Amino acid sequence: MSYSLTRGVTPNEIEEMFMLDTKDLTGSGLLWRKHPIYTDKDGEKAGSRRHGKQSCYWRICINRKQYNVHHIVAHLASVPRIDELRELAKRGETNILVIDHINDGRFPDYSNYPENLEVVTARENTIRGKCSMRNEKRKRNRSLLGAYLRKDTGNYQACIRYQGHSIKLGTYKTELEAHHAYLNARTRIDNGLYPKE
Structure with missing residues (x-):
């Protein structure tokens, strides 16, 4: 999935709205620092599962646009190669590098913990054969x-x-x-x- 932070939300806005949640390894990995509308949500977990509880991806809606939470976590944590990804995104080349979950056993699968995220080429991500948790039949038969x-x-x-x-x-x-x-x-x-x- 392509990196989408430059699509309507600036890095400064991201840093004003969110902070990393380093305590909950199974959650979204993100807390509201300052919610744009509801002040009572400040300090609470940000985001929701993409397609219900069986999904591996967390999503969040900002200004009526959907974002993958792991993209925001990678930005806030400055994972390796994130600057290279930002530069490509500014030029509109969004499918060359992607943010991937490492899933090597140190963290729960698809955890958005910063150490479980890395920037890889789209081809590396495809060759690894990652498969969505929401389609168990496809995963078994792949x-x-x-x-x-x-x-x-x-x-x-x-x-x-x-x-x-x-x-x-x-x-x-x-x-x-x-x-x-x-x-x-x-x-x-x-x-x-x-x-x-």
């Missing part, structure tokens, strides 16, 4: 990136998108082999070559 099971043969097909076309890279006995073929093709594209050798 395959590795660039690989899918062919029901007719029982083998795994490797494929990649290149210049608007789906390029088949071959079939493999295991899902992991097909995924590695995808990664090799991705590296070839990154180096300016055609995906297939």
Whole structure:
């Protein structure tokens, strides 16, 4: 998901409205410093779950616009590479870098604690294969990136998108082999070559 802080709310406004909540690791990670409308909310937890209790993402509404809370937490905590992300956002290049949850076991999954957030490239985020908690069926059935099971043969097909076309890279006995073929093709594209050798 792209970084959206520059969309109508300035960094100074963010710092005036919010403060980090470093005590509750399972909450949004954000407290109201000064609520723009309701003064009785000052000091209370800010944000709500995106799609109910099963969702991993917290959202907040500011000036009738929705924001991901982990973007605001990353801004307030100045996580590594956040300045690089801010510069790209100012130029309108919002899909190059994203804010990701590390989820390495030190904190509850999708905790907005600053040490659980990092700035990564959109491709790194995709390759990691993160999956929303709200769709457990998809999570159970997901395959590795660039690989899918062919029901007719029982083998795994490797494929990649290149210049608007789906390029088949071959079939493999295991899902992991097909995924590695995808990664090799991705590296070839990154180096300016055609995906297939």
